[in-house]
Amino acid sequence: MKKVKRIIAIAFALALTFSMTACSGGSGGDTTSADKDYIIVGRVAPLTGALASFGKGSLEMEQAAVEKLNADGGIYIKEYDKKLPIKFVMADSESDTTKASEAATKLINESKIDVMIVSHTVDTVNPVTAACERAGIPCISVDAPADAWLSGGPYTSSFHAFFDTKTEISCFIDAWDLADTNKKVGILAANDNEGIEVSANVAEYAEARGYEVYDPGRFTSGASDYTSIINDLKKADCDIIVGVMITPDFATFWQQCHSQGYVPKVSTIAKACLFRADVAAIGDNGLASGVVSEVWWTPNHPFKSSLTGQTCAEIGQIWTDLFNEPAAPTCGYKYANVEILVDILTRAASLDPDKIVAAAAETDLDTIVGHVKYNKDHVSVMSLVTGQWVYHEDGTWTQEIIANKQIPDCPVSAEMITLPGATQ
Secondary structure, eight states: OHHHHHHHHHHHHHHHHHHHHTOSSOSTTOTTOTTOOOEEEEEEEOOSSTTHHHHTTHHHHHHHHHHHHHHTTOEEEGGGTEEEOEEEEEEEOTTOHHHHHHHHHHHHHTSOOSEEEEOSSHHHHHHHHHHHHHHTOOEEEESSOHHHHHTTOOOSSEEEEEOOHHHHHHHHHHHHTTSOOOOEEEEEEBSSHHHHHHHHHHHHHHHHTTOEEEOOOOBOTTOSOOHHHHHHHHHTTOSEEEEEOOHHHHHHHHHHHHHTTOOOSEEEEETTTSSHHHHHHTOGGGTTTTOEEEEOOOTTSSOBOTTTOOBHHHHHHHHHHHHSSOOOTHHHHHHHHHHHHHHHHHHHOSOOHHHHHHHHHTOOEEETTEEEOOOTTSEEEOOOEEEEEEEOTTSOEEEEEEEOSSOTTSOOOSOOOOOTTOOO
16 A cells, blocks of 8 residues: 555655746746745756667656655755745656757756756766756756766866766676676777767776777667677687677667677676566567666665665665666666755755855765765766676576676675677
8 A cells, every 4th residue: 555655645746846847037047036845956858769768767766756855845045034845857868868958948048957867878968968058056866977968068067876887887897707708809889979989998997907999989879780890800800899888879889799799798788778678578488688788876875865874685676666677777867866966955045046056065975876076177986887788588688697796795696697699
């Protein structure tokens, strides 16, 4: 019954949120209105398109995060001398950078938001952050590699918490160290922000740990033929591949690898292999079994909510109750973004943008994804563990944690296996 009540409450709150999206104007962003009823929080997410897996569950988890807070009246705002509950206003980026920017601008100008939160890859986070910077709206973000986010800076009113390129590559090298390979690594990355960032830094970190790196060059996302890259990786005798791709691109590449007789011992491709639905879509009969991915968060992480004291397992259960599946790695960061927001607004006790920014700069908070404290560049670098997807005969997938150097209290669940069918 408790589970049903929570789902009903969240569904009702979501209905209210979507009704707000259709409204222009409203009481957000106006610090002179005596009858202000809500703190209006803008939210752009990829609900449709190639990045929809990232957007799944955003409103549900964010609403769950503020459920108790709003039931208690919300956050005290000094200029109104009362508590105000949080109301989210959602817009769909359609997994497109231009539309993400347009959606953010519309939320700022028409919905009159007080503050923005955003996540779900650089393709969403960077254009939304840029729109907020132009308008002077505070923006709190997660879920985009920190180095790629910084490429749009410097920032005045925006703050970001996520792993950086060194953290990501290090978690992949932790997996390489577990496999018996020739230590030759091939790069696979598109000519986009994340691909350029990863490819520019792999050699430095990999060579420092005894690996030889080969780079066949960038490709354009959406490419349909990876034959030349596959041939180059074969000729370079790469036992390991590393890079960052969207799922449709990696699916095409991986299928062509198998058809052309090149299967490395270790595949460490960021972004493409985060979700069960994505690895299942890469190919039939568990074609992606054995691929390794960065893991942002799991229900077994050793952290607690700053809002309710709930454990990661309890936060993960909310997702499972809603979607009847194990919690996705994005689950914790969706929730944590609201934790950070609430902490900042509580300490600011104001909707004045300058006061919100000043409070954000002083953030020092333990969250469901770990400790958040921004540096001089407005970034808090977060840690990762390393996971490997395993396909089972009954058609199900399990993501096993195979390395935990960055978060030792997150338990390792299995030993690493070499990719099935490896030709190297």
